[in-house]
Amino acid sequence: xxxxxxxxxxxxxxxxxxxxxxxxxxxxxxxxxxxxxxxxxxxxxxxxxxxxxxxxxxxxxxxxxxxxxxxxxxxxxxxxxxxxxxxxxxxxxxxxxxxxxxxxxxxxxxxxxxxxxxxxxxxxxxxxxxxxxxxxxxxxxxxxxxxxxxxxxxxxxxxxxxxxxxxxxxxxxxxxxxxxxxxxxxxxxxxxxxxxxxxxxxxxxxxxxxxxxxxxxxxxxxxxxxxxxxxxxxxxxxxxxxxxxxxxxxxxxxxxxxxxxxxxxxxxxxxxxxxxxxxxxxxxxxxxxxxxxxxxxxxxxxxxxxxxxxxxxxxxxxxxxxxxxxxxxx
Amino acid sequence: xxxxxxxxxxxxxxxxxxxxxxxxxxxxxxxxxxxxxxxxxxxxxxxxxxxxxxxxxxxxxxxxxxxxxxxxxxxxxxxxxxxxxxxxxxxxxxxxxxxxxxxxxxxxxxxxxxxxxxxxxxxxxxxxxxxxxxxxxxxxxxxxxxxxxxxxxxxxxxxxxxxxxxxxxxxxxxxxxxxxxxxxxxxxxxxxxxxxxxxxxxxxxxxxxxxxxxxxxxxxxxxxxxxxxxxxxxxxxxxxxxxxxxxxxxxxxxxxxxxxxxxxxxxxxxxxxxxxxxxxxxxxxxxxxxxxxxxxxxxxxxxxxxxxxxxxxxxxxxxxxxxxxxxxxxxxxxxxxxxxxxxxxxxxxxxxxxxxxxxxxxxxxxxxxxxxxxxxxxxxxxxxxxxxxxxxxxxxxxxxxxxxxxxxxxxxxxxxxxxxxxxxxxxxxxxxxxxxxxxxxxxxxxxxxxxxxxxxxxxxxxxxxxxxxxxxxxxxxxxxxxxxxxxxxxxxxxxxxxxxx
Numbered sequence: 001x002x003x004x005x006x007x008x009x010x011x012x013x014x015x016x017x018x019x020x021x022x023x024x025x026x027x028x029x030x031x032x033x034x035x036x037x038x039x040x041x042x043x044x045x046x047x048x049x050x051x052x053x054x055x056x057x058x059x060x061x062x063x064x065x066x067x068x069x070x071x072x073x074x075x076x077x078x079x080x081x082x083x084x085x086x087x088x089x090x091x092x093x094x095x096x097x098x099x100x101x102x103x104x105x106x107x108x109x110x111x112x113x114x115x116x117x118x119x120x121x122x123x124x125x126x127x128x129x130x131x132x133x134x135x136x137x138x139x140x141x142x143x144x145x146x147x148x149x150x151x152x153x154x155x156x157x158x159x160x161x162x163x164x165x166x167x168x169x170x171x172x173x174x175x176x177x178x179x180x181x182x183x184x185x186x187x188x189x190x191x192x193x194x195x196x197x198x199x200x201x202x203x204x205x206x207x208x209x210x211x212x213x214x215x216x217x218x219x220x221x222x223x224x225x226x227x228x229x230x231x232x233x234x235x236x237x238x239x240x241x242x243x244x245x246x247x248x249x250x251x252x253x254x255x256x257x258x259x260x261x262x263x264x265x266x267x268x269x270x271x272x273x274x275x276x277x278x279x280x281x282x283x284x285x286x287x288x289x290x291x292x293x294x295x296x297x298x299x300x301x302x303x304x305x306x307x308x309x310x311x312x313x314x315x316x317x318x319x320x321x322x323x324x325x326x327x328x329x330x
Numbered sequence: 331x332x333x334x335x336x337x338x339x340x341x342x343x344x345x346x347x348x349x350x351x352x353x354x355x356x357x358x359x360x361x362x363x364x365x366x367x368x369x370x371x372x373x374x375x376x377x378x379x380x381x382x383x384x385x386x387x388x389x390x391x392x393x394x395x396x397x398x399x400x401x402x403x404x405x406x407x408x409x410x411x412x413x414x415x416x417x418x419x420x421x422x423x424x425x426x427x428x429x430x431x432x433x434x435x436x437x438x439x440x441x442x443x444x445x446x447x448x449x450x451x452x453x454x455x456x457x458x459x460x461x462x463x464x465x466x467x468x469x470x471x472x473x474x475x476x477x478x479x480x481x482x483x484x485x486x487x488x489x490x491x492x493x494x495x496x497x498x499x500x501x502x503x504x505x506x507x508x509x510x511x512x513x514x515x516x517x518x519x520x521x522x523x524x525x526x527x528x529x530x531x532x533x534x535x536x537x538x539x540x541x542x543x544x545x546x547x548x549x550x551x552x553x554x555x556x557x558x559x560x561x562x563x564x565x566x567x568x569x570x571x572x573x574x575x576x577x578x579x580x581x582x583x584x585x586x587x588x589x590x591x592x593x594x595x596x597x598x599x600x601x602x603x604x605x606x607x608x609x610x611x612x613x614x615x616x617x618x619x620x621x622x623x624x625x626x627x628x629x630x631x632x633x634x635x636x637x638x639x640x641x642x643x644x645x646x647x648x649x650x651x652x653x654x655x656x657x658x659x660x661x662x663x664x665x666x667x668x669x670x671x672x673x674x675x676x677x678x679x680x681x682x683x684x685x686x687x688x689x690x691x692x693x694x695x696x697x698x699x700x701x702x703x704x705x706x707x708x709x710x711x712x713x714x715x716x717x718x719x720x721x722x723x724x725x726x727x728x729x730x731x732x733x734x735x736x737x738x739x740x741x742x743x744x745x746x747x748x749x750x751x752x753x754x755x756x757x758x759x760x761x762x763x764x765x766x767x768x769x770x771x772x773x774x775x776x777x778x779x780x781x782x783x784x785x786x787x788x789x790x791x792x793x794x795x796x797x798x799x800x801x802x803x804x805x806x807x808x809x810x811x812x813x814x815x816x817x818x819x820x821x822x823x824x825x826x827x828x829x830x831x
Contacts, residue, residue, distance in 0.1 A: 196700045198692045205689060208678040215637060215667060215675060216690040216743070217658035275680055 027324050028269060028284045031317050035288065039295035046295055053176060059290030060179035061241050062257070063283060066264040067183075067190045068234020070282045071227040073265050075207040076274025077126060077133035079228065081118065082235035082261055084144035086254025089114045089239030091152040094159055094249040102162040111240045112233055118144055119232020120225065127224035141258070145251075152251030159247045169244030179241055186237070190230075190279040203227060207274030264289055267314055288317065335362045337525045338383075338413070338494055343392035345378050352378040354549040355392070360494055360525040365516060367540035367557065368529045370569055371764035375549040376529055380496055383527070384408055384415045396494075414492035416483045418499040424472035428465050429454055432486045457489055462518050477508035481515055488524075495519065496527045501535060502760050505623040506788075513539050531762055533562055534791075545569055569763050589613040591649065592782035593665070593751045595634060598643030603629045604806035607643070611751065616773055616783040618797035620790070621826045625803040627786045628670055631753050634784075635660045635667040647751070661690055663751075666744030668737075670755035670786070676740045677728045684710040684724030686739050691747035713742030718768065734765025741772065752776065755786045770796055790819055804828040 039046040065082055072079045093111035100106045118140070125136040159165070171178040194200035202223040205213040214220050238257075243249045268285030270277025292313055296306045338360040345353040353375045360366050370376050381387045383394075385408035394401050401411045422431045430437070432454050438446040451467065458465060463485055471479055480500055487495050497516075501509045516526060516539055530536055536543060537557060545553040545568045553560070553568050591610050598607040604626045611617045619627045633640040636654040645652055647663045654660050657667070669675040678686050687710045688695055695705035710724040717738040719731075728736050737757065744752050754773075758766045773796055776783055787793050793800055800817045802810035802825035810825030825831050 198696060198701060201685065201689075201692065201701065204681055204685070205678055208681055209675075211675045212678055213689075215635075215657050215669060217656070217661040218689070218692075219658075275678075 057177040060183035063286035065238040069231040074277040079231040080137040081141040083254035085235035086239035087148040089236035090243035090249035104164045115232040115236025119229035123225035123228035127221045148251040157249040339395045343389045362523040364541045365526045367536040367543040370546035371762040374546045412493040414487035415496040429467040476503045494525045594646040600640045611782040614780045618793040621803040626806040666749040666752040668754040679729040687742045751782045753784045
């Protein structure tokens with residue numbers, strides 16, 4: 001950490017703040033705009049309305065999960081177990097639909113409950129038993145995947161309705177795919193929690209300085225439990241969206257998805273050390289990744305090259321944003 | 331030895347930051363074999379002066395001569411010219427050995443860049459022998475007590491052939507006994523003709539170790555005299571200026587301390603820490619809990635506030651038996667706690683000052699379950715103005731504030747709600763004399779407003795200044811309980827060393 005010493009005069013602080021704040025707030029947006037301009041210059045169709053909607057549709061799954069996992073990372077934790085939760089939630093929703101005469105609500109309830117229980121288990125291990133989040137969720141990633149395979153078998157489960165369920169992943173409202181509304185709604189809800197409620201402030205406080213939070217009488221354990229539950233429920237929602245989109249449930253769904261989720265959060269500038277970050281930045285992070293994937297596909301870049309380019313761009317974007325901030329702080 | 335040769339001569343150094351003249355035509359002479367103390371409140375210009383000497387910033391005007399030849403340039407140039415600085419925060423790598431830390435980045439190598447450990451060891455041993463320092467070369471730095479870590483930094487400075495060593499608050503992390511040990515090292519350096527610039531808020535230490543003192547206030551050198559020619563009172567008044575000096579002598583009407591008991595514990599015990607503690611704090615009373623390091627005073631107040639609850643015993647608030655198992659319980663009973671280590675346990679360094687102030691009383695700014703930005707602004711602004719926090723803003727991070735202002739933010743946190751009982755653990759450690767005066771004034775105001783104040787303090791002078799009643803602890807027990815009219819330094823010291831009075 002920085003060992004900042006010395007006496008900052010009133011003048012110093014005042015002149016630093018606005019620029020720093022501008023870059024903190026808009027540095028990422030500048031990168032997003034730059035990327036859009038570059039892709040558009042090469043391939044004007046990139047900026048077309050259809051393609052923009054396409055990008056939003058493509059990022060809605062990862063984006064929904066990422067905004068729900070942002071609080072975990074803001075508290076200095078991490079949730080690696082979201083992948084198998086996607087699979088489990090999809091499977092159990094489909095099982096419930098089949099068992100209950102295709103009634104939508106019980107299916108959704110069981111699916112989301114799956115995420116809640118998984119998140120609660122992670123939360124108990126991290127918050128109550130004070131185990132390192134990375135180890136807990138690495139282990140639970142394996143356990144949850146095992147449970148998914150055990151209960152779902154190795155075969156793909158076809159979904160036969162109801163139409164209301166299939167609407168979740170492939171329906172449209174006013175020409176916009178429904179997952180975009182889910183992403184927007186969840187992001188707004190999380191942003192509301194973060195900025196308007198005591199829970200949101202608790203998340204910042206616990207991530208920034210847990211001992212100080214405790215001395216302020218803040219509910220540290222409850223906050224930690226809640227962030228893992230939200231992350232689990234977000235993953236379950238992702239699982240429901242995915243299964244609805246492809247009309248199938250499978251115990252291997254969501255493999256490796258945790259990396260994309262974490263990449264979106266970190267690219268948004270949320271520090272893995274906790275304390276800083278924001279839901280709206282995760283949204284931008286997800287859009288950056290989605291835009292990048294889409295743009296490169298449009299330019300007919302081969303998948304293997306895309307992967308390499310994606311990794312490099314993520315690193316460059318983070319370095320650039322970091323340098324910009326440092327420069328602004330000078 | 332080479333006493334009294336002027337090693338460093340700085341003339342008319344000035345540095346301007348925007349409209350603020352941080353340093354205004356400051357002169358200073360550092361002589362070989364002298365310990366030169368530099369004192370002043372936070373913001374007086376000490377840091378600027380030090381930064382110029384280390385080359386971290388360049389002065390706008392003025393010049394510096396080392397051994398008669400002008401020097402200027404960056405940190406590397408200043409190091410080459412023989413100026414080394416030992417900062418308040420350790421610059422060592424904790425996991426590396428003493429040997430590697432001293433030579434870090436300059437280890438002698440053999441062919442192909444392999445480390446030449448034998449030569450390195452011989453060089454360091456010769457250096458330590460020359461300066462009569464005793465250090466276990468193979469111990470990792472993190473295993474050393476704080477005073478030896480300072481000695482490692484001194485050795486590191488000497489290995490760079492430094493003739494001028496700046497020490498910024500070198501005793502901040504040291505216990506009483508360790509300070510003595512450090513002073514022995516400093517005296518040895520002095521005998522060997524090293525010039526030392528000693529920067530500290532601890533005036534007692536300055537009178538003990540320094541030969542010469544320079545006082546800076548508002549960027550100007552106000553006084554530069556041999557230490558023998560100045561009294562402590564004059565020194566403080568020169569540092570503070572008239573107005574603040576008066577505030578630090580403020581008191582409240584102490585007759586009120588016969589009032590109702592606000593906080594009381596009976597038979598409070600925690601295995602291995604403290605035993606059978608009976609303590610009372612009345613409304614309108616300032617009680618100082620003092621003693622030597624290791625007397626378990628912090629542990630006691632942490633138990634009272636529910637941070638680390640006690641095993642046995644009872645706590646009463648306004649005569650009512652209460653259970654305090656968590657800080658939240660204490661806060662609900664109207665208690666507040668300012669911990670000893672404000673950076674580690676108190677502040678959210680990167681969140682805003684406004685949030686830091688409101689964090690313990692979120693319910694007071696919650697409307698219909700939502701945080702009210704307006705209420706946060708109102709509450710926060712009131713504290714920032716009332717406490718004179720500089721800069722007077724809610725949207726800066728405490729990370730950027732000076733130690734004194736950080737402490738004010740923490741105090742503001744507890745003045746926000748309906749706090750009736752406030753516990754402060756070493757509230758003025760590492761804080762400049764000016765802010766100290768502010769804080770004493772504030773504590774008296776709190777007591778005058780009928781609040782109960784319990785202070786843990788190791789600073790005898792502070793205890794004698796602010797306390798209505800002094801409770802002394804030694805090895806987890808209470809060994810003395812004195813009214814301010816009967817207390818004396820001698821009584822405190824006798825009780826602190828374990829004598830039951």
